[in-house]
Amino acid sequence: MKRFYFEKEKPNIEYFHVPLSKRASVRDVVSIGFGLFVVSYLFVFFGISVTGTFIKDPMEVNIGAMFLSPSLEHLFGTDFLGRDIFSRIVKGTEAFFIPGLISISVSTTFGLLFGIISGFYPKYFAKIIFFFLNIIDSIPRIIFILIIIVLFNPSIYLIMTFVGISSIPKIASYIKSKVEVLKNQHSIEAARALGLSQWAIIFKHIIWLSTKPVLIIRATLGMGESILIETSLSYLGIGVQEPTPSWGNMVAMGKDFFFQGKIWLSTIPAGVILFTIMGLYLLGDGLNSIYNEKVSR
Amino acid sequence: MMRFVRIFFKEVFNMALLIVGVTALLYLLFNLMPGFFPGKGQGVIEYLRLLKKLFTFQFGTSIISGRDINSIVFPAFRNTLILTIGSIFLSILISVPIGIFSAYRGFKTYSWPLVIFSYIMSSIPVFYFGYLVLYVISRYTGFLPIYYPQGVERGNPVVSYVLPILVLGFGNESISEIVRLIANELERVMHTDYVIASKAMGESVLWSSVNEGIMIPLVSIVFSKIPFIIGGAVIVEHVFNWPGMGRLAFQATLDRDLPVLIVIAFLAVLCVRVGMILKEILLSYINPIEK
Amino acid sequence: MSRLAELKDLKVYFYDQRDKRFIRAVENVGFAIEEGSVLGVVGESGCGKTVTALATMGLIEAEPGIIGGRFFFKAPQEDVKLIEDYLFRNTWMTTGENSTRLYNLFCGLDQYVNFEENPFTIIKDSEKWLRRSNRIMEHIRGKNISMIFQNPGRSLNPFITVGHQLERTIGRFNPDRSSHEIHEMAAQWLRSVRLYRPETVMSMYPRSLSVGMAQRVIIAIALCSNPRLLIADEPTIGLDTTNIYKIIELLETLRAEMNLTLVLISHNIRIVSTIANDIIVMYAGIVVECGVRKDVIRGRFGAKHPYGAKHPYTEALVSSIPSDSDIRKGKKLKEIPGSVRNNKREMNCCPFLERCSYAVGKIRKLCESHCPELVEVSPQHFVRCYLYYS
């Protein structure tokens, strides 16, 4: 495949720095763009569903208009009870948006805290902290949630806090490895020799400059995981119960009509789930490849 | 050789400690429930009896549903084990070639459709993907049995394993993770000094970069994904109505059968810790650098 | 002596994604190496000496990479069958005495590259070219030409033991030997590189080797396939002074023993001048001076050039390294002001203009106009400077 290079006439200013926008290759730009688009339409849906402006009432049953194909009035058509699918999808974002944010905030804050403590004091604290984190980490997440459901019969918000707790070990180990890389890179030793106080080093050099990208990436991926978990729980029937719309139980409701040929009943919510999770993963992936410095020859 | 034995024993001790920890956590959680756990001697003695029961693998009868736990859990555990290991192999089989190809070729001509495919595969919700495969298979081919042959006519169980393993292998999100990790690591390693030096010596680039570029990320990601794959199995078993540990757990939650749940959690943790031990041993074999 | 290899006007360009502009890494560099001689390539860091070495080995992956040039090499008959049965029959060059053939390892390059001047576009199908040059160089790399890289600590595979790596290389080049024989040959090679406890060294991992020992192991690995040409890229950077002399002595004795040709690349002209037969000085990707060691270091005092013919850059390089006497006298170090400017494609003045102490008055206008040509100041001694234009 032929390659064309050409030299545009550029003003002769010599600059060498690598602004963030220049560092991204085509692939990163596409993935971040797609990711941001997904995040933005999530916010939009959440906004609409809370204020309830554009959409019809998702619960309103209209027997006459069952199984309508997608039309202007019902954007995605209607389901077996005649409820408008588009408004149900918009309402569905409410089921996982706030819980998702809760789970991210829980996992990032505690992950950062434990990661830095065990990064800085490897011998004493790291062993204790990682003992407890390993306990949480070794129970498969969904079984952990099942146990909690049996015990506390919780709402979706409490489930998501436990999901956040169960993803703390992953983030803590990422941040610990990042801190260790920095430690044997002399840059912290040089800062201490220069005279910065211990807290200044930790807050400025480690948290703000090095681990912030790691946190952002883990947050986006964490959001993707919490969506996946919430939808699969409500699919199993133990998450959000039937009348209130959630993407998971829409797929569950749609599966009975699968073999009658009406596959789009469960395909549309599944497609939206796919679209959202892929967007979040691509966003995390693009940010990841931008933030770790590529070795440019 | 001594190194592996020492690491093995250290890890076994670690595992025993962790399992005690997990059971302690579960026991604590159960005690939070008001009066649910009919322990006669409260507190530690009850806990020790629970430990003895768990570690000697006779689980006795479940107080709630009166079924003998042993007879239910072990066949289910065997099925889920086969399902998990099968799907791990499948996802490795799919993602490693894609990772190597996309690192080797760079994100140029042929490799981007494969990477996009791996992303789509791993972000499809498992439950929908199961139904899609069922629908397509039953609609157009019809040769694969849809449901696990229950009861008498056993049929050949091997064939019925294929479909769930296929779905779980493709469905769980470890594919995109492995592809991304291997592509990044291999890309970085192929430009390090020692690989270029060995290329100058006439050695093939892939051979000299296989240690750090492929093996370490693969081992570290696959074995740390076991809990998630077991989680995924719960959903796949629900979709395919497959008599695995996941479906059992789901049934147990519906009728609030706690002892069964404890046993399943215990076996799952056992699985995960064995996986972690394997991971430590393999990593110490590949990566001889003592930290 | 017959000529072993000859490089003719190599052109290597890199494309800078950030500024959408070409960086001229190497511009028509050429040299000839006699069999059994030592060629010194001297230049500051970033002047393209490493790129030249990598180009001859075909290890450049950056876009667009090698643009032009021919590299003739006296490869043995069986290794070169690939080049002959390709379409390019008449690409070899015969030398005087016994008309041995030197095969052009870059043959077929112009088929993949063409470029126009005005907007200066380079059209190169680098994927096909890389695949082709890999196929050609597979037989040459490692067997006939081998290379030592810059920092010894990072040139060894940290995941396998040193002995294993050495045995793997030896095993690849003489497949018919048994593993015990290979182990014995590896120990013998380590002894020949002055490492006196080969068994313990072979069982160690590269991390626990000291810098000097790592460099010796790398030399052993490079030489175990007894190549014809050894390219040593900065073997002495980062080593202690005592180690530097030992490594240089080792290279010299091994070259004499194995009748090997050596290309020594370094930034320190003093070290190169200890063992090099002829020296090439490079600056900003261009050969600034080439000739026999005596001429380059001292510069012959011919009639036309009363104070010795030397390029100002070489003079500055030689004077910037203090000899023992002026260290004792405590003279101030003579430094070259400024730093190497990154050589974008379009500037066509002499690259050493700002830092040259001779570019004053009338000559400066000449220097600024365009880049001087290589002038033969005395037999086999070329300088690229307007001072010596007759």
Added chain:
Amino acid sequence: MEAIVEAHNLFKYFYKRKQRTVIRACDNISLSIPKGKTLGLVGESGCGKTTVGRMLIKVLEPDSGTIVFNKMDLTKLRESQIRPLRQYFQMIFQDSKSAFNPSMRVYDTLKESVRLYGDIKGKELRNEILYYLSRVNLHREMLTHFVGNLSGGELKRLEIARVLAVHPEFIIADEPLPLLDMSIQSQIVNLLLQVQMEENTSFLFISHDLRMVRMLSHMVAVMYSGKIVELASKALITENPLHPYTAYLWSPKSQDFYVRFFESGCIYKNSCRLFHKKGFPLVCSERQPALLEYEKGHFAACHFAHQAERAGVRKWITEVF
């Protein structure tokens, strides 16, 4: 002139658990660096000179011994008391690429060190930073560059600028030269000399190259596997070295013994030419020579130091090229 930094018999042993060996990084080291003068510390790699540097600056804790800085004993003070003092002693690291935080620009690194001990704002801060950049003759344009895409020489000069911005009285340069080219090395050496002239700062210049140390420093200490074997002024070290190791360092070609294993007695005896020439005298392999003052300001740790001239140690310094 009174000494700005004094170290009295410092000991530092590293215990290697794997091989259960004890590495004597510093063995009874005592130094004193006068105000405005430079002490050169020379030794092969692995002889503990970096640990000495790190201990003087309290990044590393010595096992025993005292460090006096401006008549204040640092070993007694706690970390919080030492921090205000850190302004007066700074360190230049060997691998300058890893001494910076990769995600910070040049402007931020300099701003951080300028604002550390003087609260300067806005315009004045910018001038201060530009002044320091021009001080180490770096181009104004470097400000927006990331640390990643600077060349070796520029990185080293940036590090010097960062250290100077804190106005130290005592700077430790830990092997600044080995990874650079010769011409850039001479630029850095001249820069350091100029800094010493202008600000009268005292230096501890750690290197393995006796020539560059001879060029820069007033007093030179030669170290060998944890011990100081010779301490003398710049002229004396090259005119008549008392210890054979100094002669070996100066012109390594003349020496071909390099087998080193550690036993009692003088640590250097196995690769010491005098030891082999004099027929392995017993005194060398029994008693550990102490650092004695054989001439005014010239210390040496060798039993035969007093008759060094007759032993012809100075003759070995042959012209290398």
